[in-house]
Amino acid sequence: MAAPAMDHTNALVGRHIQNMSEGTLQPHWGYADRVIPCTNDPGSCTYLDAVYDAHDVGMYYTGIIWATGGAVLLLWALSRRVWRPTRADEVIRTPTDVEKSPSAASSVASTGQRLRAAVSAGLRRHLLPDSVRAIFGRTTRLQVLILAILTGYITIFSFIGIVYGLWITPVKNMPGVYNTRSSLGPWSDRIGVLAYALTPLSIMLSSRESILSLITGIPYQSFNFLHRWLGYIIVVQGVLHTIGWTIIEVKLYQPQPKVAIEWITQLYMIWGIVALILLLLIFALSTPWGIRLTGYEFFRKAHYVLAMVYIGACWAHWVQLRCFMLPGLLIWFVDRAIRIIRTALVHYQHLPDSTMGFRAAQANISNFPDADHGDVVRLDFKFPTDWKIGQHFYLCFPQGSIWQSHPFTPLSLPNVLNGKATHSYIFRAKKGETKKLAELAVKKLAESKTEAVTPVILQGPYGESIADNLTPDVNILCVAGGTGITYVLPTLLSLIEQAPVADRKIELVWAVRKRNDVRWVQQEINVLHAAARTHGIRMHIFVTREQSSRPGSQASRTDLSEGEKGDSKAVRIKEASATSSSSGSVHSETLDIEKIGGEGHDVHPDLIALTKEFVAGTAKGRTAVIASGPGGMISDLRSVVAQCNNGGKVWNGAEQFDVSLTCDDRLEW
Template sequence: MDAADQLSVAARHIQNQSEASSLEPHWGYADRVVPCTNDAGSCEYLDNVYWSHDVGMIYMGILWCTIGGILLVWAVSRHLFPEKRADQQLGTSIDGQESPVTAPRHSLARLRQSFDAYRRTYLLPESFRSIFGPTTRLQVLILSVLSGYLIIWTFVGITYKKWITPVKNTPSLFNIRSGLGPFSDRIGVIAYALTPLSVMLSSRESILSLLTGVPYQSFNFLHRWLGYIIVIQGSVHTIGWCVVEIRLYQPQPSTAITWIKQLYMIWGVVAMILLLLLFLLSTKWGIRLTGYETFRKLHYVLAMVYIGACWGHWKQLECFMIPSLAIWLLDRAVRLVRSALIHYQFLPDGSMGFRAAPANIVHFPDHDSGDVVRLDFRHSQEAWNVGQHFYLCFTESSIRQAHPFTPLSYPIVQNGTVLHSYIFRAKSGETKKVAALATTKLNEDRLATTPVILQGPYGESLMENLTPDVNVICVAGGTGITYVLPILLGLIQTAPITNRCVELIWAVRKENDMKWIDQELQILQAAAKSHHLRLRVFVTREEAPASPARTEKANEVTEESKEVGSSASSSVSRERSAPASLEIEVQRLRHDGQNSHPDLKQIVTEFVEGTVRGPTTVYASGPAAMISDLRSIVAACNSGARVWKGESRYDVSLMADDRLEW
């Protein structure tokens, strides 16, 4: 410990360095001067301070052992008790034909399905949305358990006592020393100990995702609320020591002035200011004021400067700051390496180097709701998993920003390349710049293209555990169709499953919005009859005609759609390219000038009740309100008791992509 630290401790704890015979080390704290030569009350107080700190460090070890143990058990359980995969063998029906296994064959599997159904019934819906926003009860429960765990370690092991001690050279003054000091230190130590976990929860190249299989974006809720907890802890720590140094220690104001001028305190003030800025800028008002991209960049920079300020404030706890910085730097390094590898391609001159992907732009003007842009390009890479997304950087507008988009194309490698197709609504920021760029190039009679840099893929595989006995209903709102469309394109590649029900529910604002994916819809129409696929489109902002609903006949697959189909669905062979007998059901919901939305409760419930056998998975993407409704609807469809009795149709799961969280 250097001289500055020694003087700091002397000023705080009235320890006489000149009379010290030795220094007693304490992990995470300043060394203690022994023997104590102060008055009896001060020595007893110092005994309590160092004992409380040592116990607190043990508690932080227990905290991280608990976190590590949970992750270890989770990771091991994933390998010892894996979920049924989609490529598992089909069962055999009584007539000798292949058919999906309709019910668990043994009690353990049935027990697991029943437990999952019970869990969804009670933990899938949302609660206290005004406080926690659109998130499930499961997330709130995890946060509550973590908060309770932290509260226990905050208050146990603290001696709640007061000592009145004399001030040297001033007999008329007394210091009031109490458990407030050790308590403030403890809560500060916990805030430091939680910092690496907060960084891990925010990482895109997530270690937690590797261990648990949970996609990184699912940790956003806990990252946000853990940040709020750290803000509260930092504030209480600061207020506690301000009370001690400004009110309880004497003489004043000289004691307070000497205290605040110390270097470690200057760094502490800087750290607290940065922490409050992080909190204010992360609120919905802060994000609205600065814009999401500005908020994100500021969040990165301020967070790292905050960690550095914490290090400067109390470097004895660098054991928590070093991992935080290392995790952050590793996340950024892996991002850059992955982008470099995915774009390390053959250049036109035959050499190897970094090459952006040239994307064709299709522009769909919409002056009411915001223009829609579609991007299509082929890129040399391995196929990603359905449900994963990429971060796209549009280099002609900004090299410093990347936005997450889910490909609507089914990933198949053909001639060493994979087709990427994306659609998004250009409202503001970079997406609006891309739409303006397309308009400018088209007005100049130039080909509307733009170079794109990819990062990814990220996220979970939606079809990995989609076994043949599972029925599928896809619910999408607007551009959320990109999340569910690859699932349908993937399903029609497999052999038709007897009695499997598959349905698409797509809510759009205008009927012309169907043109976004016109080619893919033709592919689905061609395979609709053989794969028992029902296609339903609900138009929400166009007045209904005299008849409440109409249908569109499936047109014959054109040569253009065949080309797309060869990339998006190679199993749609020529004999299936005849006109489909099924229709796309298009229903307008606007009546008397009032917009309306499809009755998802009725639609999902009727679908589940109409299945012949097997569980159901609901895939959904769209506005937060739609996802919130579906959580409650799917929860109500589950029945653990009926699943235990063999009625597997009441095992209904939800795979949702809430785009407003991004």
């Protein structure tokens, strides 16, 4: 900053060309006091006017930025109440309602509901696909648009309200020596102030216990993209602020090198250098290359520590702007405190000795070996918790490390029986704590020969429900890749607990590498298949890494029990699934298991064609696509769902062109 407060050091008074004993001190929020009246040369006084005016205006702009954000959140919260989706069972409540006012329900459905659906479909068509993937990764156009608006907003406030000029002023007591004073100083101060002002927002966007989620209804993980790129903006601002003042102090101010040495050795500047180094470290470790080099867990822990030390360094660098650093610290600590409290409340249970205390869940571990891609682990346990379909928990495995937790979605329904709900999870154990858990399961099974049990600590639930708006008039297409089946299975399991709906279309498309992968969720698939005919559910399981016998033909649809006659689990699927033809192929109205892979490589199902076929085949109502899987699969679905939407046709009553997509963004981490 150009003008440090007088409590930093007296050595910089001369550089700031003000004599504190010659006048009255005028306070300026977030900046050093100014001496009035100005007794310097005219050029220096004009420059001081520009410096202080630019700073004061910049502080107003930071208030405008936060006020604008608050107004947007307020309007968002109000719109959630006013534009709340109208459910079919709310439009017409009873036959008596129709008799009293036959046009009332039609009016509601034809105005508010149709308008909301048409606007949503139009926005999805243009904003749902990925945008500039080479730079932003697999991120929707909507996220990139929000980032562009925020960046443009900040850029405008970085330049307006500054008097641009150049002032050549004499150096006191040094005839013939001149300082070059310019608008580079006020501009460098402005972007420094904005970097401070954006810090609390960056921390808010990263919070798991997110107030933004409470207001907007958007899951906290959806803010990760903005958190990351807002961090990049702060890095750019910090670097430009440093470059600007380095040019001023090392080149434009005279005499040199005396001025530069006095400047760089001041305590506030030392803390500024520390803050910039920490900021660059945070940036380097958060890049994809940094995360791959150090590992995600190291990145996460280092990110927390470096961010807090960075805030402290910023506070020490420019204490007058602590008004932005303090909220950032408070948001961070409140987020952590709420996490601890929620975890403690979840695990405060009756102990075996009839007392109350902290008790971990005891999970049975099932291990499904896979030497090529990492074993898949399944956990099953009962615990007194509640959640909504689509929400997830962070699971900590104390036998591995109490300092790490990982997000997992329960594949079971949140049904509570005798005070306890059944939790079931599957995940692939590639490395780190999950690999340790797979190794532990193998070891314990070898020792006990019966079952392996491990304690589990839960944090959560987190995220939003995906089933709240899946009313009987909605067609449902569930798409999963590998262990992503955990995200979509609860929706299907909940549907078979409801009354069947005529003309409703429900399908599951699941891509797995091998036939044996179906065993991960053997019992759930059996339950779904038993009720599939009654509820009109079709299930398509594509085996992507086992070569089909006749590619493209019906003969490539294979019975799971082929080559595994001794596997009782596989036999149960055979008996539940379909009647085999003489060629060994499965011909079922409700379950297809098809090998489409090539030898030694994956051949993925054509999700674009499958999705279009599903939407075209719906008899009535809109369609909800629920998906979880690899990034490429999610990108394909975003593209095809966008193509299926048409706001104009929805407004004219063609509901089949209203297609939504809900996906598990956590697989993008």
